[in-house]
Amino acid sequence: MTYTIKQVAEKTHLSIYTLRFYDKQGLLPFVSRDQSGYRAFTDGDLLLLHTLSCLKNTGMKISDIRQYMTLVMQGPASIPQRQQLLRTHRDAVLAQQRAIARNLQEVDRKLSLYDSPIATDLVGLELAAARKEKTANGLPDPFSKLI
Amino acid sequence: MTYTIKQVAEKTHLSIYTLRFYDKQGLLPFVSRDQSGYRAFTDGDLLLLHTLSCLKNTGMKISDIRQYMTLVMQGPASIPQRQQLLRTHRDAVLAQQRAIARNLQEVDRKLSLYDSPIATDLVGLELAAARKEKTANGLPDPFSKLI
DNA sequence: ATAAACCCTAGACCATGCTCTAGGGCAACC
DNA sequence: GGTTGCCCTAGAGCATGGTCTAGGGTTTAT
Numbered sequence: 001m002t003y004t005i006k007q008v009a010e011k012t013h014l015s016i017y018t019l020r021f022y023d024k025q026g027l028l029p030f031v032s033r034d035q036s037g038y039r040a041f042t043d044g045d046l047l048l049l050h051t052l053s054c055l056k057n058t059g060m061k062i063s064d065i066r067q068y069m070t071l072v073m074q075g076p077a078s079i080p081q082r083q084q085l086l087r088t089h090r091d092a093v094l095a096q097q098r099a100i101a102r103n104l105q106e107v108d109r110k111l112s113l114y115d116s117p118i119a120t121d122l123v124g125l126e127l128a129a130a131r132k133e134k135t136a137n138g139l140p141d142p143f144s145k146l147i
Numbered sequence: 148m149t150y151t152i153k154q155v156a157e158k159t160h161l162s163i164y165t166l167r168f169y170d171k172q173g174l175l176p177f178v179s180r181d182q183s184g185y186r187a188f189t190d191g192d193l194l195l196l197h198t199l200s201c202l203k204n205t206g207m208k209i210s211d212i213r214q215y216m217t218l219v220m221q222g223p224a225s226i227p228q229r230q231q232l233l234r235t236h237r238d239a240v241l242a243q244q245r246a247i248a249r250n251l252q253e254v255d256r257k258l259s260l261y262d263s264p265i266a267t268d269l270v271g272l273e274l275a276a277a278r279k280e281k282t283a284n285g286l287p288d289p290f291s292k293l294i
Numbered sequence: 295a296t297a298a299a300c301c302c303t304a305g306a307c308c309a310t311g312c313t314c315t316a317g318g319g320c321a322a323c324c
Numbered sequence: 325g326g327t328t329g330c331c332c333t334a335g336a337g338c339a340t341g342g343t344c345t346a347g348g349g350t351t352t353a354t
Contacts, residue, residue, distance in 0.1 A: 017344070018341090033302095036351085038301050040286055042281060044273075054250040057250040058251050079261050079266055086261070100205050104205050104237065104241075107236065111230065119226055127223070142176060142177050165312065172311090184320095184331080
C-alpha cells in the first residue's frame with residue numbers, strides 16, 4: 001500500500017506544494033518514485049513525515065531538518081549525531097519557550113493594568129506624563145497628531 | 148534627557164536598522180523629532196519600546212503591533228480595544244506554547260529511543276522494515292543511494 | 295480516443311522581517 | 325574649513341518558508 005502526494009497532503013494537513021517544496025529541499029530523501037516518476041509514500045514514510053512535522057512545528061530550520069533526515073538515511077551508525085542534533089534543538093526550544101513565557105508575563109501585567117477599575121485614570125496619567133516629558137525636552141507632542 | 152537612536156539601539160539590543168525599520172512600519176508613532184529631524188527618544192518612549200519588544204518576542208506580527216501602538220496613541224478611550232488585542236494575542240501565544248510542548252514530546256521520545264541500550268538494534272530493525280516495505284511495493288530502495 | 299483528474303519539474307512570485315547602501319545633512323573639534 | 329561621527333531617507337537586497345504558474349506526461353473512465 002502506498003499513497004499519492006494528494007493523499008499524503010490530506011493526511012498530514014500539509015499542502016501538496018509544501019510536500020513538493022520539502023522534497024526539493026532534500027527533506028524527503030526516503031520517498032521513492034514509481035515507474036511514472038510519481039512519488040509513492042509508504043506507511044514508513046508517513047512516520048518519518050510525522051517526525052519531520054514535529055521538528056518543523058517546534059521551529060527547526062529546514063537546513064537542520066535536512067541534516068537530520070540525511071542522518072536517518074545512514075542507519076544506526078548515525079545515532080550519536082542524531083542525538084546531538086535533537087538535543088541541541090530541544091534545548092533551544094526550551095530556552096525559547098522560557099523566553100516567551102517571560103515576555104508574556106509583561107503582556108499579562110499590561111492586561112491586569114487594563115483590568116483595574118482605575119485603568120482609565122492610570123493610563124491617563126501615563127499619557128499626561130509622556131506629553132509633559134516631550135514638551136519639557138522641547139519636542140513636539142506626538143499624541144496630538146490625531147486631532 | 149533624550150536619547151539618540153544609537154543610544155537606544157545599545158539599550159534595547161535592537162539594531163539601528165531595526166529601530167528605523169520599526170519607525171517606518173508605524174510602530175513608533177510616539178517618537179518625536181528634534182529641530183534637525185533626528186529621532187529623540189524619551190524615557191517614556193523606552194517604556195513603550197519595551198512593551199513593543201515583549202510583543203515582538205512573543206511573536207506578534209508587525210501589523211498587530213502597529214495597531215496596538217496606534218491604540219496607545221489614542222489614550223485611555225482605547226483601553227477596551229487594547230484589552231481585546233492583547234487577550235487574543237495572549238491566547239494565541241499560549242496555544243502555540245502548548246502545541247510546541249506537544250511536538251517537543253515526540254522529539255523527546257526519539258531522544259529516549261536513541262538513549263536506549265538497544266537503540267542500534269531498534270533503529271536497524273526500523274530501517275530493515277522500511278526497506279522491505281519499499282521493495283514489497285516494487286519501489287527502489289532509497290536507503291541504498293548512499294553506496 | 296478523448297476528457298477528467300491526477301502526477302511531474304522549473305522557476306517565478308510572495309510575505310515577513312529585517313539589513314544594508316547610496317546620497318546627503320548636521321554638529322563638533324582641530 | 326575640513327575631517328569625523330553622528331543623523332536622515334529611499335530604496336535595494338536578503339533569508340526563510342512557502343505558494344503558484346506554465347508546460348507537459350499519465351491514468352482511468354466513457
